[in-house]
Amino acid sequence: MFNLIIVVAIVLILAIGYTIFRVTTLVGIAKGDTQKRVTGANKVQAALCVVFLVAGLFGFFYYSFGGLDDSFIQPIASEHGVETDKWFWITMGVTCFVFILTQILLFGFSFKYQYKEGNQAKFYPHNDKLEIVWTAIPAVVLAILVISGWKIWVDITGPAPEESEVIEVYGYQYAFAFRYPGADKQLGDYDYRKIDPINNNQVGIDYSDKAALDDFMGRELHVPKGKPVHLKIRARDVIHSVYQPNFRLQMNAVPGLPTRFWFVPTKTTAEMRAETGNPDFNYELVCNKICGKAHFSMKAIIVVDEPEDYEKWYNEQEALLKQNPGLMAQVPDNLREVAIISADLENNDSNQGVANSESENSSL
Amino acid sequence: MSVTDIQLQENTAHDDHHDDHHEQSFIEKYIFSTDHKTIAKQFLITGIFWAIIGGAFSVIFRLQLGFPDMTLEWLKPILGKWIDEGGKLDQEFYLALVTMHGTIMVFFVLTAGLSGTFSNFLIPLQIGARDMASGFMNMLSYWFFFLSSVIMFISLFLETGPAAGGWTIYPPLSALPQAIQGSAGGMTLWLVSMVFFIASTLLGGINYITTVINMRTEGMSFSRLPLTIWAFFITAVIGLLSFPVLFSAALLLVFDRSLGTSFYLSEIFIGGEALPNIGGSPILYQHLFWFLGHPEVYIVLLPALGITSEIISTNSRKPIFGYRAMIGSMLAIAFLSFIVWAHHMFVSGLNPFLGSIFMFLTLIIAVPSAVKAFNYITTLWKGNIVFTPAMLFSIGLVSFFISGGVTGIFLGNSALDINLHDTYFVVAHFHLVMGSASFFGLLAGVYHWFPKMFGRMMDEKLGYIHFWVTFVGVYLVFFPLHYIGIAGFPRRYYAFTNFDAFSAFTDLNTFVSVAAILTFGAQFIFIFNFFYSMFRGRKAPANPWRSNTLEWTTPRNPGHGNWPGAIPKVYRWPYDYSKPGAEEDFIPQHIPLSQTPESNLEEENELAKTEEVRESKNVEDSH
Structure with missing residues (x-):
């Protein structure tokens, strides 16, 4: 009996969903949305990009600093662990900076440069200087991270001391x-x-x-x-x-x-x-x-x-x-x-x- | 010379097309079809079928992880004896679910479903060809995939269950039925299925490469190819070079399993007896597997990035920023993808010196990936962005590509990998950067090219809802896994109750599971939209997204041969969006430079003088 009720409820929900879908479609046609190149929905999407960005970053910071009941870091108890953890957190700093910056740009640009009637996009196919810069910077940063990681790796995997x-x-x-x-x-x-x-x-x-x-x-x-x-x-x-x-x-x-x-x-x-x-x-x-x-x-x-x-x-x-x-x-x-x-x-x-x-x- | 050849070929193809157009039977047209568009749809629909199964599997094991005390009695009608008397999921079947989820998603959905669909659909349409170089091989490619799918599907119903040793099927676990039930019949069928799958991929790949090299229309030089085609082309090359290695790995495993050889087995004592095998190395398997396995990441990712390049450029109404840099970085990624595989093996017992080398090579690959991300963002800058569902999915892809990509910097660093290897941090990393990003590429592609595939539009509003629920859902599923991973939670664990160290995060695991179920549920909005629009959607205009590429010059429902008249000639690159001086904000590739003096750049004016414009009346008509 209970199962039957669940099935009936699901069918009803689907039917309601389908009806809403049909109604909005017809309303859209009546309003002439289908003839327009860009509808009002475009603005909504742009706004949602910003909402997502703000809410996402807030959630990220809240959760990472204090919102969490449990400490998610296992206390370190070895010598090399101190080193690897140090570089773990340095890498975390660098990557979080890049992560936050790029996400802000991605969703910020999406919002800022949303379609506006009469606007024209900038024809901007390339900029060699810019591309060299952002190839070089990650290369240098990564080189630093790799070399420090490599030093630790060599120590950890090197031969064990005689007195082990x-x-x-x-x-x-x-x-x-x-x-x-x-x-x-x-x-x-x-x-x-x-x-x-x-x-x-x-x-x-x-x-x-x-x-x-x-x-x-x-x-x-x-x-x-x-x-x-x-x-x-x-x-x-x-x-x-x-x-x-x-x-x-x-x-x-x-x-x-x-x-x-x-x-x-x-x-x-x-x-x-x-x-x-x-x-x-x-x-x-x-x-x-x-x-x-x-x-x-x-x-x-x-x-x-x-x-x-x-x-x-x-x-x-x-x-x-x-x-x-x-x-x-x-x-x-x-x-x-x-x-x-x-x-x-x-x-x-x-x-x-x-x-x-x-x-x-x-x-x- | 070659131009004349192609012309001749075209004309014959054209004539053929008119001759047998009405004589195709249902079977020829929809089942054993050699038309690249039909084959693409076959791949797509098979891919959707597998995605539902793969997704459903993940929901079942997320139920176990998120609600460890829940009774799963109600799943008994489907799972049968895999639910024990207490209503709990069988521990070994849990591993089978994890294994099959990985196998299905990586190979059947994101390799066959993505490359199979879009390489097939777009290569001939965007380079201006009547069909693939070999339509018959192309058909075989799909039917080998179908056969492989059938075999893998059958393995789900074996009494001993499907393969359960993880999607990477490391021996000796995958070689010894004594070690795990899934390594009995399930593993055999897995290997047989993969052999057919590899054959399918190779047949497809050879075709993609040949078609791109040989069958581009007049004027379509490599420097005028859309980035989608570049991506499919490079993907096919990677696949062609790496899948045979997986084949050899699988073959040696078959020998070890059935013929008593010792390629991967050595000094094993199991089930109360010492096995005779000596001298093999399980590490050899890992090398062979990851020699495919790592390029495989790019086999699923590059097509998605190619699709994204096209969609972001079209909908930002801007040329893609750094076209040449994009190609360069794809080539660099393709090359580097072959020499980074051992970063999956830092703690496998690999020589630490090799570990050092692979760490350096791995972090180099982050550079071209970063360049791609920056280029996408710059393409949005000062655009005039139209948010179609395809565009939103593309933006979502870039977001995942960054979020998942940066964590690769931790894992590629062998010293940091020691503590992160095989934890949920890895799960979070690859599900974002490769799983979700590629999946979003697939969805973006479907939304964008649906009008060309079926001649109708998908519903935008449903597309928006689908996007936001999925996008937020994916982040809610995978972002928390980073924290769980930093805490050291191992992947492929049925439960964490046996360890004090992993007693935390029960709430978070429940949260992740709820998010996963909602995200999975949201995909049915897409499935409804897809099938409904196929029959009842609004009829598509000729060029709904005001795009430059050649596929939009075909009729609404292109027949066999794609263009009713001559194939259009190409005069420019595909990214002339919002060119200063131009009347419209796009100039399709088939418009001669000499017709657009108002917007030509200086060097283009020079070119326009020597340009030979072909009479292409038919094209104009159909346009």
Whole structure:
């Protein structure tokens, strides 16, 4: 019944609209508008151009300065972010100036030079000087913007400092995994064929590499404040993107093509909570490349610690090998001894389990 | 010599025309027609059909974004199982909607609908030719497009849904049905459809280029071509050079999907197993795709700019300012459009050094674009502006071109792009500069050339209402997206509820959705106006806009062959508006200089002395 009423209402509205249309058309014919080259509507359009210009600019300024409840700028928390934001706002100043000026001219001229009976337009086909000027000015301004952008870009994408904390970020449908190099500060090799979700080897650590034995996984991405962090980025299945708005950080995670990004976090999570006044604030790592059904919920938490807290946390972590003794099966014989030491397996109650799972695997 | 050839050809064409005029069957005339005007209308109407579907898709996903808690139960009769038991839109179908919205709008509406319609319609009429160089190829071009449309349309009804990996269909997502359902049958049909689409574009493009080069009427030198034709010509060249690269990209993807090759796939573990593919690179696909993808931006934009040049000049009653600079900047844009593609890939894992190079090249392309905008504004200066609906849409186009263009300066700067890439800032940018601007070019063109297409006028008042609602609506939809983008909201997100960082802006998203629905609704005013005026509109005068170009010298309803008599000869450029001394405020291109001594410039008086005026009685009659 309700649907029927809606349909009837729509039909009525359309019928009314059509009638109004027919009436105005006929009135127009009666008034002889169709014979005139330019009707009174021309003035109305010209006036609307100005109305649009004024209302539009008012809306733009009102919304940009204070009309908005939420602050739309994510607080910066990285060193390079300060630089990129500075140039973002310089570019914003330049472009807004050009934008406002040209829109005023566009709609202002439209209004001012509207058709008037007896007026003649100015025959003005070209002015070489003018054209050279307005080719040169944008060229120079753009050159300045590009060169400054390029300098920042080179710094950001340049080699990471020696003392960087190296962490592997690994994207897969629909989560991120983080691998830390462990005590030896060296990430071990990987091989996608070694991925073993049952034994929790999510990132395909290759245990035939000695450096891999003490690697540990983080549920969250912990990074130290004030130290360069070098993210080594990989993906398992499709392209993902490692994006964090506060750090102004983004790099795609590509299957088969390791990528990287390094940055220096400048505010701990706690400091950020104080700054934003939000006790629940967390740095969120966002997937920003369409990756499938649950793309919109693919995230991870980043925790920025004071360096000493970070060290403490780092040293408390258990190697993946220790947590998942089943993985011992992947360790070649000649490295088993080393593995027991570097993954700290000797004080592990589940040593028994190692043997068990080994025999299980061999029976498979 | 060549002049005589053309003359001969014309005469034969002319005779043919009289011979078989009445013998054309309905099918020959309206379906498998080789007449460029009919083919143009076929492209236009197919384009309108696709625009409605593409627009409706955007309304559905805007409902999801603007009203995340709303039940969409009432869409069940149309969408079926894509609405789940809770009345929510399926998450994967959301991605399919986004993907198909992009594909339809970019390729089917703004490439085929815009170039297909106006290149076909205007090239022969404005250069003074009887038809395209090859009418048959032209017909094939439309029917390949039709076939491509049918295939793409069928893909919407597959059980696994249409392609859903984004309109850019990046592998491995688009290569692996395990990763997303849409990469099963939907993706296959997408690729097949695009192959036919590319064939259609190439057939059309070859024709446009050949026709412009070879079939211009006497006196129509390149320096007297209307800017519309320049734009269509350059567009066709760009398309011819870039679409084959998309074809190769699609072909390699087909191999990867079906034949087990590893062009784009490497080291993938999915669905519990490690795939055997090693050594491919997903980045290779991105390079190939954007080698078309970036020129594609100009393939949709340049025709719109060409149309705008013509309309703004005509309705300002002024010559276009800087005719040569306009051509120069189009040529520069065309050339540069081929060497900026990697700016879509700054954070893809591209070598940062390449990123630097592409940043420099990208920002160079802003210069000719700026020149064009300044030239449009100067054309308005001291004009005597008549606001036809076409003129308003053209002014709107320039406004969008600037608003969307300036944000390109942010995105082209690789350092700033790091934080903006794939956010709503990008969505706002390209929807304004390429989507809305080109769409306004399309609408402006329809309003302006409707009298020539159908011999009747569209209703002006409805045109005004349509313009203002659409123009304001587009700004209300896309301007707020800049703020959302600066806040870092990622595009192609079904919902933002999973992130604290993106908890703001729910009101703004609702606002945008309401604006989008109203703007979409306003398009039905146009559709009514279009079809109503086609049959019941006021009969069009010969030259309703008092324009200079040749199409207005044809009869009200030009038949096959366009001019009943000889093709008019051209004696001047197309922008002699408000020439000092002239009686009227326009002097059409076919009026000899020797007939207008009162308004000739000095060098034109010299030319007039040597000018050979051809007897063109027929033209005068029909005029």
